[in-house]
Amino acid sequence: MNMQVENKELTVGSVQITGVSSSSVFLIGDTQCITLSSIFDTPPESLIIGPLVPLAAEK
């Protein structure tokens, strides 16, 4: 596939963003390749109902 891009004038007055989060990108410029991944795990077994036991300590 051939793709032709012509960049003409690009002027933006103002940008307001609340949050750029979890592998997101806010780019003012040019780029070639972007790969963004974000994985989030909340399975049913992550809801623990019981006495509050601390998690295993870090090594």
Place this chain on the structure above:
Amino acid sequence: MSRISVVKQITVNEIGLGSTLFVGDLVEVKPRSKALAIQREVANFYGNEGNLDSYAIFSRPIPIPSIYEDVKMEICSSNPFIKVGTVDILSISSSSLMQVGSNRTIDAETRTKHIRQLLPKDQKGT
């Protein structure tokens, strides 16, 4: 080939968890962040808690869609500037990137494990 970015003013309140605000040109950025998000009914936390190795989410490979088409791109920049007046951001977090300038490759990855710990019914309100 790449254009020049011109920004008059940038306001960012917070940058955290492996994130970057970069002004200038880059070749490759690879931000990574791993987070254990624990919510407890009783907010008792010990400083050394949490072992990332015991959760598969922090080590399993993330599938990336494969590119099967050969794309040839021709870029012609008749105006060499990208002009922006003001940028106002509240927060940049969890291996995110804000950049003013050009870039070749961005590869960001976030892994979050969320656990809720609640008290049994008979222990509530104690």
